[in-house]
Amino acid sequence: MLNVLLIALGIWLGVADAPEAPVGLRILGTDSYRLHTDLPEDQARSLSAHLEVMNGAYRDLFSGLRMPSASPMDVYVFRSQEAYLAALRNDWSVDGTGSGGMFVIRGSKRAVLTWKGEQGLDRVRSVLQHEGFHQFAAELFPDLPLWANEGLAELFEHAVVVDGRVVLGEVPAASIAMLHRARDGNALLPFDSFFEIDSAEWGRHVRTGSAALQYTQAWGLVHFFLYAREGRWQNQFLTFLEQLNRGQEWSVAFRSSFGVDSWSEIQEEFLRYLDAIRPTDYRGTIRRLEFLAVGMRSLADEGVFPGSLQILKQQLQNRSFEFTSRLFETPRTMRADDASIYRVPGSDGGENGPEFMLADNRGRPVTGGGVKRPWNIGTSGLEPRNFMVWWDRGRGGWTFRLDYE
Numbered sequence: 001m002l003n004v005l006l007i008a009l010g011i012w013l014g015v016a017d018a019p020e021a022p023v024g025l026r027i028l029g030t031d032s033y034r035l036h037t038d039l040p041e042d043q044a045r046s047l048s049a050h051l052e053v054m055n056g057a058y059r060d061l062f063s064g065l066r067m068p069s070a071s072p073m074d075v076y077v078f079r080s081q082e083a084y085l086a087a088l089r090n091d092w093s094v095d096g097t098g099s100g101g102m103f104v105i106r107g108s109k110r111a112v113l114t115w116k117g118e119q120g121l122d123r124v125r126s127v128l129q130h131e132g133f134h135q136f137a138a139e140l141f142p143d144l145p146l147w148a149n150e151g152l153a154e155l156f157e158h159a160v161v162v163d164g165r166v167v168l169g170e171v172p173a174a175s176i177a178m179l180h181r182a183r184d185g186n187a188l189l190p191f192d193s194f195f196e197i198d199s200a201e202w203g204r205h206v207r208t209g210s211a212a213l214q215y216t217q218a219w220g221l222v223h224f225f226l227y228a229r230e231g232r233w234q235n236q237f238l239t240f241l242e243q244l245n246r247g248q249e250w251s252v253a254f255r256s257s258f259g260v261d262s263w264s265e266i267q268e269e270f271l272r273y274l275d276a277i278r279p280t281d282y283r284g285t286i287r288r289l290e291f292l293a294v295g296m297r298s299l300a301d302e303g304v305f306p307g308s309l310q311i312l313k314q315q316l317q318n319r320s321f322e323f324t325s326r327l328f329e330t331p332r333t334m335r336a337d338d339a340s341i342y343r344v345p346g347s348d349g350g351e352n353g354p355e356f357m358l359a360d361n362r363g364r365p366v367t368g369g370g371v372k373r374p375w376n377i378g379t380s381g382l383e384p385r386n387f388m389v390w391w392d393r394g395r396g397g398w399t400f401r402l403d404y405e
Contacts, residue, residue, distance in 0.1 A: 068139030151222030
């Protein structure tokens with residue numbers, strides 16, 4: 001998260017020669033990246049593929065903008081924290097103490113650096129999703145304000161990748177809790193100063209360990225612009241980014257895109273959004289949908305086709321059905337007698353919360369049987385997007401695929 005300060009430092013150090021690549025690292029090349037790493041081959045290839053998936057997601061969100069050059073971007077992933085810190089110090093003249101990853105600039109050289117240590121690859125992927133956006137944005141926007149740069153990076157950091165597809169819009173419970181506490185304690189940064197915050201002030205908060213709220217508020221603001229009120233502000237926000245992409249000064253672009261003269265107008269809408277938003281758990285939701293789909297396929301192999309979620313639950317419990325999901329990094333075994341599996345994570349089962357449902361081929365809820373095929377399974381009322389498992393039948397029987405709004 002120190003990247004903004006370091007971007008500024010990198011520009012300031014631009015008179016220096018670009019650093020030499022650290023020795024002892026293999027290089028894996030893709031269409032968009034050069035991955036320099038001393039990790040084992042399988043881990044290196046996994047991260048290399050992940051970088052390409054995320055690059056596609058960056059490009060998809062900004063598909064209407066003028067894209068950066070096709071020159072591969074450099075990413076360094078070290079096996080140890082010590083090697084990471086040494087590379088920053090010796091090759092980039094940067095003190096990376098306390099950081100998990102950085103996007104740095106020196107001379108004509110730009111790179112993302114991070115390390116793995118004893119932590120899982122999921123942490124490395126999250127860092128690459130965040131810092132990789134900064135690397136991409138540096139080529140795309142001449143004047144991207146800090147709140148937008150960090151907010152978008154946080155949005156991508158929280159993204160969930162399933163079968164090579166990137167799902168944006170996750171609402172982490174910890175982030176919402178922090179924003180609610182800040183709002184209730186009058187600690188939210190006023191928009192008239194937050195929009196204008198510069199790298200020196202942002203960096204000061206980073207160095208003193210008090211930057212968590214500003215990162216979270218930046219994420220919340222970008223999430224608000226993209227998803228609040230069913231995308232009420234999304235077109236204005238994307239128009240704002242398009243103007244930045246074309247070289248417009250950011251405050252001028254903001255006022256012309258949103259049609260406001262005062263930041264306070266946005267702040268009032270944002271506070272109302274905080275009252276309405278609820279946490280999501282996309283990974284947990286997708287795992288439970290997978291469990292229900294695998295269970296329904298098992299029943300279909302017996303010629304049993306439940307016509308409601310309650311009947312599906314009963315049939316699976318009667319068979320003591322269990323399944324181990326290997327989605328994401330950590331395998332997780334789920335059992336039919338766990339009542340929580342039939343609820344969307346974070347939902348208390350109330351009438352107004354998100355829920356799982358069976359649906360026809362148009363995505364409409366169904367509650368009856370009478371068909372000799374499995375019903376589709378999805379979510380209803382999950383903001384900012386719903387998921388659906390769709391069925392296809394081939395020579396080998398029924399197969400399912402996950403889709404989302």
